[in-house]
Amino acid sequence: MNTVGRALDRVLLHSYYVIPDGHPVGRHVTHWDTIMHPPLGAENMNWHGFPNLWWRTEEVDRKSAAMDPTADQ
Structure with a gap:
């Protein structure tokens, strides 16, 4: 489970996704x-x-692709 959690974390962080866990x-x-x-x-x-x-x-x-400065690399 730890490996799966870390893999999910890498995917979410790479794509700028955040899953809120609640807030006060x-x-x-x-x-x-x-x-x-x-x-x-x-x-x-x-x-x-x-x-x-x-x-x-x-x-x-x-x-997003049109605004990405690294898209043509």
Whole structure:
């Protein structure tokens, strides 16, 4: 399990993803507008699949690639 956890950590950090584990009331929570989430509703609130809860759109990926100074390397 430790190896799997470290591998997941590397993937998430490399792609700039952060999974919040909760925060105290009154604290500010930041977000990045390139990571999208589904609209609220019963069909999206099932916790049976981690990747089903957030994603990046193709439009955001194109914009990010256009702004990446290392993309042509």
